[in-house]
Amino acid sequence: MKxxxxxxxxxxxxxxxxxSAASILRNLDKSKYEIHAVGITxxxxxxxxxxxxxxxxxxxxxxxxxxxxPALLPPDRSIxxxxxxxxxxxxxxxxxxxxxVLHGVGGEDGTMQGVLELAGxxxxxxGVAASANTMDKSLTKKVVEGTGVRQARYYxxxxxxxxxxxxxxxxxxxxxxGSFPVFVKPCSQxxxxxxxKANNMLELAEGLTEAFRMDSKVLVExxxxxxxxECAVLGNEHPQASTVGEIAPTQxxxxxxxxxxxxxxxLYIPAHxxxxxxxxxxxxxxxxxxxxxCRGLSRVDFFVTHDGGEVVFNELNAxxxxxxxxxxxxxxxxxxxxxxxxxxxxxxxxxxxxHG
Numbered sequence: 223m224k225x226x227x228x229x230x231x232x233x234x235x236x237x238x239x240x241x242s243a244a245s246i247l248r249n250l251d252k253s254k255y256e257i258h259a260v261g262i263t264x265x266x267x268x269x270x271x272x273x274x275x276x277x278x279x280x281x282x283x284x285x286x287x288x289x290x291x292p293a294l295l296p297p298d299r300s301i302x303x304x305x306x307x308x309x310x311x312x313x314x315x316x317x318x319x320x321x322x323v324l325h326g327v328g329g330e331d332g333t334m335q336g337v338l339e340l341a342g343x344x345x346x347x348x349g350v351a352a353s354a355n356t357m358d359k360s361l362t363k364k365v366v367e368g369t370g371v372r373q374a375r376y377y378x379x380x381x382x383x384x385x386x387x388x389x390x391x392x393x394x395x396x397x398x399x400g401s402f403p404v405f406v407k408p409c410s411q412x413x414x415x416x417x418x419k420a421n422n423m424l425e426l427a428e429g430l431t432e433a434f435r436m437d438s439k440v441l442v443e444x445x446x447x448x449x450x451x452e453c454a455v456l457g458n459e460h461p462q463a464s465t466v467g468e469i470a471p472t473q474x475x476x477x478x479x480x481x482x483x484x485x486x487x488x489l490y491i492p493a494h495x496x497x498x499x500x501x502x503x504x505x506x507x508x509x510x511x512x513x514x515x516c517r518g519l520s521r522v523d524f525f526v527t528h529d530g531g532e533v534v535f536n537e538l539n540a541x542x543x544x545x546x547x548x549x550x551x552x553x554x555x556x557x558x559x560x561x562x563x564x565x566x567x568x569x570x571x572x573x574x575x576x577h578g
Contacts, residue, residue, distance in 0.1 A: 225255040225569065226304065226320045228334070229279065230262040233326030234415045234436075237282065242544035243323040244280035245551075249561040255569075258304065258315060260293055261285070262324070268293045270306050270315075297340030319572050320345040321565075323544065327410065330541045331357035344576035346568045348540045352515040356540045359409045359441050362514065366535055369513045371506045373535040374443045374525075375399065378409075379430060381438040392427045395442040403445045406430055408437035419445070446534050448525035451493045453507040454542070454553040456567065458517045458575050463504040464553035468493030489549060491556045495526045502533045510538060518571045521550050 227250075229243030230236055243259075250257060259271040261284055269290040271279075278284040292307040303317035320343050322334050332354035338345045348356065355361045360378050367373075377398040384391045395404070406429035408416040416436045418429035426442070433440040450471070454464040468490040492500060507522035521542035525534045542550040554564050 223255050223318045226258045226317050228260045229323045231324040232266050232328040235325035236264050239325050240279050244276040245544050245546055247274050247276040251562055299342040317343050319569055325541055344572045346572045347518040348516045353540050356514055356538045357410050360439055365514050369509050371535050374446050377442045379440045381434050399444050405443045406433050407441045408433045409439040410437050446525040448527035452521055452523050452549045453503050454550045455507055455511045455520050458571055463507050464557050466493040466500045466503045467491045467549050467553050499526050499531055517575050
């Protein structure tokens with residue numbers, strides 16, 4: 223099977239994508255797949271790597287290789303793959319499946335999925351609509367409201383309103399949430415990028431100002447004091463939920479650095495919650511996954527409150543991290559599905575979804 227692993231990308235999560243791709247490349251069964259690695263620079267240039275050097279991809283050194291070949295992925299279905307622009311000649315690489323290991327904007331938001339749909343190439347993960355809706359936290363909120371799953375109360379702030387009347391937006395957000403602290407989140411940034419905790423009106427104004435540098439829509443959410451837990455979901459029409467893992471960050475909340483750079487954050491599998499709460503998380507994860515139309519995989523994040531043990535939905539990640547310390551592969555490893563087998567299943571699900 224000719225499998226392309228596409229990584230890097232234009233988002234703020236470029237480096238994490240490279241870490242995830244390196245882990246995936248190390249765990250793919252080379253006897254099953256003819257692997258083609260394609261890296262996208264932060265500027266959006268596509269390059270084909272003649273050698274799948276996981277170490278170079280992990281470190282970022284791949285961009286400095288002298289054997290990179292400019293590449294395209296055209297929407298022309300007769301090509302059904304890559305076009306390599308070698309000096310003096312054009313080479314075509316037909317693909318059976320693509321694994322888009324791209325976190326954030328330009329990879330997890332439906333844009334890459336749209337290109338692959340046009341090209342007629344099966345791909346791992348959610349489709350166009352589910353990817354777009356889960357990337358935009360405000361759209362996720364709207365869909366989840368219809369499921370009955372409890373989620374944090376929120377106020378949606380718009381850049382145009384903030385530009386005209388910043389004091390009014392800050393005041394309205396504070397009034398609607400009712401109390402501090404609150405969290406400020408750009409709607410379409412992943413991995414806690416741009417997220418700030420505000421303890422008063424001044425910090426709320428500062429958080430909104432910073433978040434609007436990244437997005438035109440920003441959520442202001444109520445603070446939920448609880449265990450931060452995550453559930454991995456795998457499947458198409460009949461998905462399965464893993465056990466639940468818990469994150470105990472040493473920083474004040476699970477920031478971008480805490481997720482990927484601070485190895486002192488501790489992961490507990492299973493989470494330190496009751497059996498009843500664990501089952502509620504699993505069932506709510508499946509309800510959210512299904513309501514959003516997800517396919518292939520997603521990681522669904524919740525809080526379990528310290529006071530009362532209430533399960534509260536936080537967010538869904540359509541292309542979760544696949545690094546050596548990422549929760550998604552660890553949760554299924556706990557279930558007895560080893561990393562290489564998990565990758566095989568994801569690729570099979572992609573083919574099943576595409577071919578019916």
